Amino acid sequence: SFAVHNSPLSEAAALGFEFGYSAHNPQALVIWEAQFGDFANGAQVIIDQFIVSARKKWGQTPALVMLLPHGYEGQGPEHSSARLERFLQLAAEDNIRVANCTTAAQYFHLLRRQVVRPWRKPLIVMTPKSLLRHPEAVSRLEELSRGRFRGVLPDLPNKRVRRFLLCWGKVYYALGAARRSSGKDDVAIIRLEQLYPFPLAQLEAVLAPYPSQAE
Numbered sequence: 001s002f003a004v005h006n007s008p009l010s011e012a013a014a015l016g017f018e019f020g021y022s023a024h025n026p027q028a029l030v031i032w033e034a035q036f037g038d039f040a041n042g043a044q045v046i047i048d049q050f051i052v053s054a055r056k057k058w059g060q061t062p063a064l065v066m067l068l069p070h071g072y073e074g075q076g077p078e079h080s081s082a083r084l085e086r087f088l089q090l091a092a093e094d095n096i097r098v099a100n101c102t103t104a105a106q107y108f109h110l111l112r113r114q115v116v117r118p119w120r121k122p123l124i125v126m127t128p129k130s131l132l133r134h135p136e137a138v139s140r141l142e143e144l145s146r147g148r149f150r151g152v153l154p155d156l157p158n159k160r161v162r163r164f165l166l167c168w169g170k171v172y173y174a175l176g177a178a179r180r181s182s183g184k185d186d187v188a189i190i191r192l193e194q195l196y197p198f199p200l201a202q203l204e205a206v207l208a209p210y211p212s213q214a215e
Contacts, residue, residue: 007032014032015047023062031066036080051066054095070082070127082126106150131173153190162214165187166192167189
Protein backbone atom coordinates (compact mmCIF):
# COMPACT_ATOMS: atom_id res chain seq x y z
CA SER A 1 0.00 0.00 0.00
CA PHE A 2 1.03 3.60 -0.54
CA ALA A 3 -0.24 6.56 1.44
CA VAL A 4 0.51 10.29 1.34
CA HIS A 5 -0.57 12.65 4.14
CA ASN A 6 -0.08 16.34 4.76
CA SER A 7 1.11 17.04 8.27
CA PRO A 8 0.45 20.12 10.43
CA LEU A 9 3.08 22.85 10.49
CA SER A 10 4.61 21.53 13.68
CA GLU A 11 7.80 19.94 12.45
CA ALA A 12 8.79 18.58 15.86
CA ALA A 13 5.43 16.86 16.33
CA ALA A 14 5.25 15.51 12.77
CA LEU A 15 8.82 14.23 12.63
CA GLY A 16 8.53 12.78 16.12
CA PHE A 17 5.45 10.82 15.05
CA GLU A 18 7.16 9.54 11.89
CA PHE A 19 10.19 8.48 13.93
CA GLY A 20 8.00 6.50 16.30
CA TYR A 21 6.01 4.95 13.46
CA SER A 22 9.15 3.83 11.64
CA ALA A 23 10.59 2.38 14.85
CA HIS A 24 7.48 0.31 15.58
CA ASN A 25 6.62 -0.69 12.00
CA PRO A 26 9.93 -1.85 10.50
CA GLN A 27 8.22 -3.21 7.37
CA ALA A 28 7.09 0.27 6.30
CA LEU A 29 9.19 2.75 4.36
CA VAL A 30 8.42 5.96 6.25
CA ILE A 31 9.44 9.19 4.52
CA TRP A 32 9.13 12.70 5.94
CA GLU A 33 9.57 15.36 3.27
CA ALA A 34 10.02 18.98 4.26
CA GLN A 35 8.62 21.60 1.92
CA PHE A 36 11.95 23.36 2.35
CA GLY A 37 15.08 21.95 3.90
CA ASP A 38 15.26 24.58 6.62
CA PHE A 39 11.93 23.30 7.99
CA ALA A 40 14.09 20.76 9.82
CA ASN A 41 15.06 23.66 12.11
CA GLY A 42 11.74 23.28 13.91
CA ALA A 43 12.40 19.57 14.47
CA GLN A 44 16.02 19.83 15.58
CA VAL A 45 15.28 18.43 19.03
CA ILE A 46 13.83 15.26 17.44
CA ILE A 47 16.88 14.94 15.20
CA ASP A 48 19.36 15.49 18.04
CA GLN A 49 17.67 13.49 20.79
CA PHE A 50 16.07 10.64 18.86
CA ILE A 51 17.01 10.15 15.19
CA VAL A 52 20.81 10.31 15.27
CA SER A 53 21.01 8.61 18.68
CA ALA A 54 18.25 6.02 18.20
CA ARG A 55 20.43 2.94 18.54
CA LYS A 56 22.81 4.15 21.22
CA LYS A 57 20.38 5.95 23.49
CA TRP A 58 17.06 4.21 22.89
CA GLY A 59 17.99 0.78 21.51
CA GLN A 60 15.87 1.41 18.41
CA THR A 61 16.73 0.92 14.74
CA PRO A 62 14.28 3.00 12.69
CA ALA A 63 14.73 3.33 8.93
CA LEU A 64 13.11 6.75 8.79
CA VAL A 65 13.90 8.77 5.64
CA MET A 66 14.12 12.57 5.70
CA LEU A 67 13.90 14.37 2.35
CA LEU A 68 15.23 17.92 2.69
CA PRO A 69 15.14 20.24 -0.37
CA HIS A 70 18.53 21.89 -0.67
CA GLY A 71 20.06 24.57 -2.88
CA TYR A 72 19.29 28.06 -4.14
CA GLU A 73 16.25 27.54 -6.35
CA GLY A 74 14.23 30.71 -6.31
CA GLN A 75 12.78 30.67 -2.80
CA GLY A 76 15.17 32.97 -0.99
CA PRO A 77 18.17 32.34 1.26
CA GLU A 78 16.28 31.14 4.33
CA HIS A 79 14.70 28.25 2.40
CA SER A 80 17.84 27.37 0.48
CA SER A 81 19.84 25.34 2.98
CA ALA A 82 18.91 22.08 4.69
CA ARG A 83 21.96 22.56 6.95
CA LEU A 84 23.95 19.65 5.59
CA GLU A 85 26.75 20.57 7.99
CA ARG A 86 24.55 19.80 11.00
CA PHE A 87 23.95 16.23 9.87
CA LEU A 88 27.62 15.66 9.13
CA GLN A 89 28.48 16.96 12.59
CA LEU A 90 25.93 14.55 14.09
CA ALA A 91 27.23 11.59 12.07
CA ALA A 92 29.36 9.14 14.07
CA GLU A 93 29.71 5.41 14.66
CA ASP A 94 27.69 4.59 11.53
CA ASN A 95 24.50 6.03 13.04
CA ILE A 96 22.90 7.58 9.92
CA ARG A 97 23.20 7.77 6.13
CA VAL A 98 23.61 11.12 4.34
CA ALA A 99 23.13 11.14 0.58
CA ASN A 100 22.23 13.23 -2.46
CA CYS A 101 21.26 11.39 -5.65
CA THR A 102 21.81 12.76 -9.14
CA THR A 103 19.78 10.20 -11.13
CA ALA A 104 16.35 8.61 -10.82
CA ALA A 105 17.86 5.12 -10.61
CA GLN A 106 20.18 6.12 -7.79
CA TYR A 107 17.24 7.56 -5.85
CA PHE A 108 15.16 4.42 -6.41
CA HIS A 109 17.93 2.07 -5.31
CA LEU A 110 18.71 4.25 -2.28
CA LEU A 111 15.10 3.99 -1.07
CA ARG A 112 14.94 0.30 -1.94
CA ARG A 113 18.08 -0.31 0.13
CA GLN A 114 16.30 1.18 3.15
CA VAL A 115 13.75 -1.64 3.00
CA VAL A 116 15.79 -4.68 1.99
CA ARG A 117 18.78 -4.25 4.29
CA PRO A 118 18.53 -6.33 7.46
CA TRP A 119 20.11 -3.60 9.58
CA ARG A 120 18.32 -0.29 9.55
CA LYS A 121 19.58 3.29 9.88
CA PRO A 122 17.92 6.68 9.41
CA LEU A 123 18.55 8.17 5.96
CA ILE A 124 18.99 11.90 5.31
CA VAL A 125 18.66 12.91 1.65
CA MET A 126 19.39 16.37 0.28
CA THR A 127 16.87 16.77 -2.54
CA PRO A 128 17.35 19.71 -4.93
CA LYS A 129 13.92 20.39 -6.44
CA SER A 130 15.42 21.27 -9.82
CA LEU A 131 16.57 17.67 -10.32
CA LEU A 132 12.94 16.54 -10.31
CA ARG A 133 12.58 18.13 -13.75
CA HIS A 134 16.16 18.22 -15.04
CA PRO A 135 16.29 16.57 -18.49
CA GLU A 136 19.62 14.89 -17.74
CA ALA A 137 18.69 13.42 -14.34
CA VAL A 138 16.68 10.61 -15.91
CA SER A 139 17.36 6.85 -15.99
CA ARG A 140 16.48 4.01 -18.30
CA LEU A 141 14.01 1.41 -17.04
CA GLU A 142 16.70 -1.27 -16.95
CA GLU A 143 18.75 0.92 -14.61
CA LEU A 144 15.88 0.75 -12.14
CA SER A 145 15.17 -2.95 -12.58
CA ARG A 146 18.85 -3.90 -12.18
CA GLY A 147 21.82 -2.71 -10.20
CA ARG A 148 22.11 -1.11 -6.80
CA PHE A 149 22.87 2.20 -5.15
CA ARG A 150 26.44 3.37 -5.69
CA GLY A 151 28.17 5.77 -3.33
CA VAL A 152 30.33 7.09 -6.17
CA LEU A 153 29.43 7.52 -9.84
CA PRO A 154 32.41 7.44 -12.23
CA ASP A 155 33.02 9.49 -15.32
CA LEU A 156 34.08 8.01 -18.64
CA PRO A 157 37.70 6.82 -18.31
CA ASN A 158 40.17 8.80 -20.35
CA LYS A 159 43.93 8.35 -20.29
CA ARG A 160 44.36 12.01 -21.23
CA VAL A 161 42.72 13.23 -18.03
CA ARG A 162 44.91 15.84 -16.34
CA ARG A 163 42.41 16.81 -13.64
CA PHE A 164 39.42 15.23 -11.98
CA LEU A 165 36.73 17.05 -10.04
CA LEU A 166 34.88 15.54 -7.09
CA CYS A 167 31.41 17.01 -6.68
CA TRP A 168 28.11 16.30 -4.95
CA GLY A 169 24.55 16.85 -6.07
CA LYS A 170 23.12 19.14 -8.71
CA VAL A 171 26.39 21.03 -9.32
CA TYR A 172 27.42 18.02 -11.42
CA TYR A 173 25.08 19.12 -14.20
CA ALA A 174 26.43 22.69 -14.18
CA LEU A 175 29.98 21.37 -14.38
CA GLY A 176 29.03 19.00 -17.20
CA ALA A 177 27.45 21.84 -19.19
CA ALA A 178 30.55 23.98 -18.71
CA ARG A 179 32.78 21.13 -19.86
CA ARG A 180 30.72 20.61 -23.01
CA SER A 181 30.71 24.31 -23.88
CA SER A 182 34.49 24.55 -23.42
CA GLY A 183 35.14 21.44 -25.50
CA LYS A 184 37.60 20.08 -22.95
CA ASP A 185 37.99 16.33 -22.69
CA ASP A 186 40.83 16.18 -20.18
CA VAL A 187 38.76 16.85 -17.05
CA ALA A 188 36.81 14.04 -15.36
CA ILE A 189 33.79 14.84 -13.17
CA ILE A 190 33.17 12.25 -10.45
CA ARG A 191 30.04 12.31 -8.33
CA LEU A 192 29.93 11.52 -4.63
CA GLU A 193 26.38 10.29 -4.05
CA GLN A 194 26.85 9.53 -0.34
CA LEU A 195 28.79 11.62 2.13
CA TYR A 196 28.32 9.51 5.25
CA PRO A 197 29.50 6.88 5.70
CA PHE A 198 32.11 8.13 3.24
CA PRO A 199 32.51 5.59 0.38
CA LEU A 200 36.31 5.59 0.43
CA ALA A 201 36.83 2.13 -1.10
CA GLN A 202 34.44 2.92 -3.96
CA LEU A 203 36.16 6.25 -4.59
CA GLU A 204 39.59 4.63 -4.71
CA ALA A 205 38.32 2.09 -7.24
CA VAL A 206 36.85 4.85 -9.42
CA LEU A 207 40.05 6.89 -9.35
CA ALA A 208 42.35 3.94 -10.04
CA PRO A 209 42.09 4.03 -13.89
CA TYR A 210 43.11 7.69 -14.13
CA PRO A 211 46.73 8.80 -14.57
CA SER A 212 48.55 9.00 -11.25
CA GLN A 213 49.76 12.53 -12.03
CA ALA A 214 46.24 13.88 -12.54
CA GLU A 215 45.37 16.84 -10.33
